Amino acid sequence: MAPQSGRPPGPANNDQTSDDGTPIGPPSGLSSIPTQYISEQSLRQMLKSIAYDEAREDTYRLKGVQLIDSVRGSLHLPVKTFDTAAVYYHKFRIRFPSSEYNYEDVALASLFVACKVEDTIKKSKEILCAAHNLRQPHDNKTADDKAFESPSRFTVGLERHILETIGFDFRVQYPQKLLIKMVRSMFSPRGNEGTEDGQNFLRVAYDMSIDVYKTFAPIKQSTFTLVLAILELTALFTGKGSEAVNRFKGSQWHSSKASILETMLDLLNLYTQFPRSTKVGARFNLNKLMDVKIDLNKMVSKEGNQRYYPWCDRCAQDALEANPVTPGSATSPATNNSLSGSSTVKRKVTASEGTLRFVFDAELARKERDLIAEYHNNEYEEYEVQVEEPIRETESRHSSRSSHNHSHRNHGSHNSHNDNHGWSPYQRSRHGSHQSDRPKGRKTYAYY
The missing domain is CATH 1.10.472 (Cyclin A; domain 1)
Structure with missing residues (x-):
């Protein structure tokens, strides 16, 4: 016979109660709505936040897309894979500064993710091998070479960062x-x-x-x-x-x-x-x-149009004032096989961040946000209380010294723990010994 539950039976109706196992409270985690398009004004603000140097970063953008196109042609991949990889590459670059990654690593990792999305699956070693043979045509290698093991682990680790950056939004135009x-x-x-x-x-x-x-x-x-x-x-x-x-x-x-x-x-x-x-x-x-x-x-x-559409003059930011940055190409695992395959890209995590979920229905996300706000809004009430504190009477210097001398005569050397009580006329030595508290040559008088 099954054991009886100690929970009292609920009312016999179709309304949802706490007895049906539904947890009470807001859903755990944070929700994020992915955006497929970004305006020029928002794009400039994002680039300014990562200290984007236009003169230097434009060259890295062109080289990264060119590398994707070259590797795509070497592996005979369709053009839709190139489109997807280029979009992922741009979305990653506008959120992370180049000082934290190498543009070649991100370009190859974006192509690796795009191959999975477009169902033109290629192994990470095959992509790395094709890029190596393009850079060094005199040193052709195969995908099974041991030199690609460490960069392959790095590419797989960077794949997770790319997925989080794009918000698991795989929509790309062709x-x-x-x-x-x-x-x-x-x-x-x-x-x-x-x-x-x-x-x-x-x-x-x-x-x-x-x-x-x-x-x-x-x-x-x-x-x-x-x-x-x-x-x-x-x-x-x-x-x-x-x-x-x-x-x-x-x-x-x-x-x-x-x-x-x-x-x-x-x-x-x-x-x-x-x-x-x-x-x-x-x-x-x-x-x-x-x-x-x-x-x-x-x-x-x-025609009375602006250079960028849409554009808000009230929200316009000042010109970009960024310090030049240099990518870590010399220390990149894709170019230095002696380094480990751990990813160097660090995602910014706030203190209140929990499980991050990506929602595609904006209306559903707004309803969930309003529901969660009821549990996370902190309300405070201020009270003013007047408290009378008694003033402590301070002892005079003379009374403290007298009590110290009296205690010293009564206890002598048997109670060395009370030597520092009150106002002591002598300082202790650096060694902290009790015998050095009394200066040499001082005589002690006793009355009988």
Whole structure:
């Protein structure tokens, strides 16, 4: 026979009570809502908080994305894996300063995570081996080499930090698929001439879709905005397809003209400042790129738009004043095999942080936050109480010295523990012995 429970039976209704095993109180842990897009103003604030040096960090951003693209081509991975890895790489870099990690390590770890997300699974040793063979083509190695064991453990450890940074939000836009469909609709088959123009247009536009991931545009804009900006900028470069591009209005594609112009100017800044690090910038003359950029700036001013959309003047921060930082490339486990594979990236943990959970439903997260706030709000009541404290009477110096001499005559050397009571006229020696308390040559008188 089963033992009887000592808990009294609850009421016979369908209401939820404490007897059904439901814990009373708020759910444990903290909730976080992942965001897929970040505005330019929020992005600058995040970069300022990590002491972002624009002149130095732009080079690391370009090299990291270029490394992802090179390793992706060496392993014959699809372009969607490159898109995912580049987005994870950018989201990690805007939250951690480069002094805590090496950009090559984060780039390879981002590609490792992207391979799992896009179901193009590659082992960490295979990715590290491909990167090593690209850097040192005269020293080709295989993925089974023992030299990749320590960097492999480091990459696996860095994977957890990347997952926490992106908030387990694996949503990434893929503009290449939509770009090909829109180019096909622009250049309908009208003979060999129309087909050839469409192919030349697509070559430039497709390479531009790779270059756009070398900027922060993919984490700021949607897929339609990226594609429309690439099509319009390609038409300005090649001088073909301008009429067909004008048929695509931003309002019909869940975008705005201001967002499209912002993306186009981001690409032009990349092509004018780092033309050799891109695929499209080296194909055109720099003067032509500058002329297109000037025309777009005039268009932005004429239409009354701002350079970045949306932008709040009241919330604008001062210019970035950051100290230059240097990544630890010399001490990185990816370049130094003698170091251990432990991760050097430290996630900032607050004192009140518990189990961190990521919620995708914003309305559900708000309700849970309001529920938890009822249990964590501390309410205080202030009381003023007047208390009368008696004043202690201090003993005079003469009475203290007299009591000390009286105690010394009565106890003598048998009670050495009371020598320091009261006001002692002599100081103890450094050795702390009782015999040195009395100076030499002093006579003691006794009365009988």
